[in-house]
Amino acid sequence: MRAKRVVHTDERGSFSELLRSSKDNVPPMVQLNHLTSKKGAVRGLHYAETTQWKSTVVLKGKVLHVIVPVEGFFSEGECPFEVRVLVPGTEASVTPPHHAHALVALEDSEMLYASSVEYDGALERTLNLEGVSTELTEVVGAFMGETKLLYSEKDLQGQRRTECAY
Numbered sequence: 001m002r003a004k005r006v007v008h009t010d011e012r013g014s015f016s017e018l019l020r021s022s023k024d025n026v027p028p029m030v031q032l033n034h035l036t037s038k039k040g041a042v043r044g045l046h047y048a049e050t051t052q053w054k055s056t057v058v059l060k061g062k063v064l065h066v067i068v069p070v071e072g073f074f075s076e077g078e079c080p081f082e083v084r085v086l087v088p089g090t091e092a093s094v095t096p097p098h099h100a101h102a103l104v105a106l107e108d109s110e111m112l113y114a115s116s117v118e119y120d121g122a123l124e125r126t127l128n129l130e131g132v133s134t135e136l137t138e139v140v141g142a143f144m145g146e147t148k149l150l151y152s153e154k155d156l157q158g159q160r161r162t163e164c165a166y
Contacts, residue, residue, distance in 0.1 A: 131160025
């Protein structure tokens with residue numbers, strides 16, 4: 001889901017409405033985070049065990065936004081996923097509840113990331129991005145080329161589909 005971006009421009013510059021809860025059919029956001037990521041950095045494949053909505057806007061650079069339905073990850077068969085390329089000036093990329101998401105920096109990047117629920121590490125779960133499917137690994141690899149992916153220890157230890165008991 002992508003929020004429709006509204007831009008108002010005049011001789012002073014521009015004003016962008018990145019997300020409006022009533023128009024974009026998402027609940028109000030209660031936490032706003034600022035991220036910087038070096039080229040190749042992977043931010044999660046995280047999801048919360050809540051009804052959390054997330055919204056991401058790129059301010060600088062280029063980011064691959066990977067979204068995986070949690071139910072698909074823990075089910076037998078193909079695991080569906082969605083990949084969006086985000087650049088400055090594009091609409092907010094919205095992640096609905098019960099979907100894991102990862103941000104992969106295709107260039108040095110700067111983002112705003114909003115959440116409808118305040119962060120609670122006790123409710124967050126991590127999946128291993130490379131453990132979702134061979135197809136997703138190939139898609140990310142096609143975007144990254146020779147660039148080495150940079151993971152946190154937590155993300156490297158995320159659950160792989162092969163570890164799931166169906």
